Amino acid sequence: MPSKRPDIFPEFEKPQRVFLPKPLPGDPEMPDEELEESVKRTTPGDPDPEQKPGEPPEEPEQPQEPGAPEPERKTDIPTVPE
Numbered sequence: 001m002p003s004k005r006p007d008i009f010p011e012f013e014k015p016q017r018v019f020l021p022k023p024l025p026g027d028p029e030m031p032d033e034e035l036e037e038s039v040k041r042t043t044p045g046d047p048d049p050e051q052k053p054g055e056p057p058e059e060p061e062q063p064q065e066p067g068a069p070e071p072e073r074k075t076d077i078p079t080v081p082e
Helices: 034-042
Strands: none
Touching: none
16 A cells, blocks of 8 residues: 655656556457356356365255254353453
């Protein structure tokens, strides 16, 4: 972040914002990476794109059955001494 102090680097002015030129007819269309990533994340059965090769896939958490007892919760959370 540039300094707000006027005595540091006074010879530098605020840089102008640069805009990319509009594509011309016949230019190749750039792929929409966000759309591709969202499809990868939402398509069931596809491998996780962030999974490292050689690691077993993470098991999805199974929803609790209504009659099943709740799992034990850890109560040994340390507290700050007063």
